[in-house]
Amino acid sequence: MSVALENRLTMLSMDPLTTTEEESTLAASDYANLTAHLQADTAGTMAGQRVVIVGGGVIGLMTALYLTRAGARVELFEAESLGAAASGRNAGGIYAFGRAIGEVALARASMDLWEDLTLGGLDSHFHRPGHAMIALNDHERGLLDMAERHYALAGLPTRRLTPDEAVAVLPGVSPDNAGALMGTTDGQGYPFTAVSSIIAELRAAGAIIRDHCRVQSVIERGGQARGVRSALGVTEADHVILCAGPWLAGFSESAGCNLAVRPRRSQIMVTERIAGMENFPFVSGNRVYARRTHAGNIMIGGGGPWEQDGYNVTSSYEALSFLGKHMSELFPGLAGAPIIRAFAGTVELTADHFPLFGPAPSMEGLWISAGYNGHGFGLCAAMGRLTVDLIRSGSDGVPLPAAVSAVVGEFGPDRFNARQGKQP
Ligand SMILES: Cc1cc2nc3c(=O)[nH]c(=O)nc-3n(C[C@H](O)[C@H](O)[C@H](O)COP(=O)(O)OP(=O)(O)OC[C@H]3O[C@@H](n4cnc5c(N)ncnc54)[C@H](O)[C@@H]3O)c2cc1C
Missing domain, CATH: 3.50.50.60 (FAD/NAD(P)-binding domain)
Structure with missing residues (x-):
């Protein structure tokens, strides 16, 4: 059930080469049955x-x-x-697009429940601005093509963005992007x-x-x-x-x-509030991800080989410089944005x-x-x-x-x- 690294895009846990069309189709009926239940x-x-x-x-x-x-x-x-x-130390992403097919029905149902809870008064800041996965080269665009097919079979609404459309929809993104695929119903909240x-x-x-x-x-x-x-x-x-x-x-x-x-550190850094980014969705690509908080700060996260197993939650220079460099390449419009804080947390990994x-x-x-x-x-x-x-x-x-x-x-x-x- 694990994902081969070479088939991965940032935040794409689904392996588009080994996932079968039957599995993807099943995810659609699983979601319908779960929703009814x-x-x-x-x-x-x-x-x-x-x-x-x-x-x-x-x-x-x-x-x-x-x-x-x-x-x-x-x-x-x-x-x-x-x-x-x-x-209390996470990015607040509540999404299904990118998840392994075996988790898509659950992730979709969970978004619906977050929405119900929020409408019922839970102060979660849950909303659904979407999740855009950005390709930077032909190989990544090819993976997005395959992912698009699987998520369509799974019933997950997506929208394809050409490079020009990505520039229009994702403020500050690199004009050299190779297009993006967006999960249009994906959400986020404030932990x-x-x-x-x-x-x-x-x-x-x-x-x-x-x-x-x-x-x-x-x-x-x-x-x-x-x-x-x-x-x-x-x-x-x-x-x-x-x-x-x-x-x-x-x-x-x-x-x-x-x-x-297994416990493993994962790190995030946060920019100052940035004006003009009100409709910024959750974005991922170039081995980083980011989202805009309701206050207007951009949270930037991502992992790398320097993160080792354990409960250490100090921020590291290596990670923060990696996040800054890779985010600036993906979103040159954000290069130089002042970082006001950073934090780390412990993710919980299983073998599969x-x-x-x-x-x-x-x-x-x-x-x-x-x-x-x-x-x-x-x-x-x-x-x-x-x-x-x-x-x-x-x-x-x-x-x-x-x-x-x-x-x-x-x-x-x-x-x-x-x-x-x-x-x-
Ligand atoms: C940097 C970062 C970014 C993330 N981004 C996202 C994201 O965008 N979207 C997403 O879905 N997830 C994200 N996650 C993952 C998410 O935060 C975790 O999956 C989730 O918080 C796990 O919740 P939990 O309650 O299982 O574990 P935890 O939050 O780790 O809580 C477990 C609790 O159990 C307590 N405990 C342990 N042993 C005992 C004991 N013997 N007695 C009593 N209490 C005990 C601990 O003290 C701890 O408080 C991120 C995580 C990190 C670190």
Whole structure:
């Protein structure tokens, strides 16, 4: 399922050479079926169930939100500050264009849920200015041609831009570009307000949120997860959901399988506010990506071989000079824009670039939702909502709906087999 480097464009996780037309076509019906499934009202379906969530990033928080709305009694534990890991240090991209075909239906459904949540009052700044992937040479244009075909089969709306159209639509882009392909329904949001707004709703709904409280272990009795142990002692629960992001591997022993998530640094720098860029979409190309915040700053990010595994979140000169150089080549109109700050976060990588989502094999009532490979901000709405279905399928004898298993069936947390790691 992994992508060969030579077939990649910046932010194109789909390999257009190995993805089949059948897979792409299936993504369209998966999205339609999932959308129909998501119309069902979940209110009350989890009434009386006690759920502990481990991890207060967007995955844990959004999962808590949907479970609380379904009537569960949620208690969330965060080892540090809420939303302060990758969930508060990301680019805010909420998009489907560029995602591997196996993730497109989920990503589209997640955008729709972000939109619903925002219309319902969540302060996310979610909007859909699109995502333009820019080619700089014939090889990249050829990849865009193939990608366009696959995403069309997957039902994802795109628009092709000639080099001149790209100059007109993307202010400051290089006139030497080789054209662009734009996912016209792609969105973005603002992580800082979104996280705060979710926390506010959770508190108002009576969920218990414990920050600066690390979960030390999962408690098991009779083959069933019964709660967690922390500095506060034992917290009893009917279900425990591990949303520990890049720290997930530490729970491998409890889960009875290798929760193989690797931490890796990823960096971003931010320009001063720039006038005249109001309609700037999410853009990518030349090994960098960028988006405009609602305040008018341009965030520029991208990875490179200098980033090593680990939890180091200091900014590096090597990365920032790379981002500046490559962004200036792609958007000469932005060259020299003053940089006012930079930050880094820890992304959570799996070997096949798909998440770990499903039951742990070691005991009933222990669930995993983590390893989102740098896509977790966009995907968190869908994954939070689908966790309601997942847990009901384990506890109420309600089978996991076909529309759900079609999109998460490949994400079993035990697919990396061998046991590894220790309790955190
Ligand atoms: C620079 C950068 C740019 C990105 N850009 C995008 C983007 O544009 N779009 C997108 O979709 N995604 C993006 N991402 C990825 C996205 O931020 C992550 O996929 C997402 O935040 C993962 O959320 P999470 O809740 O799983 O993990 P995290 O945010 O890492 O949260 C996990 C939490 O679990 C807590 N925890 C761990 N162990 C324990 C324990 N034992 N007890 C209690 N708590 C524990 C940690 O303290 C942490 O707060 C980006 C990431 C980075 C770093």
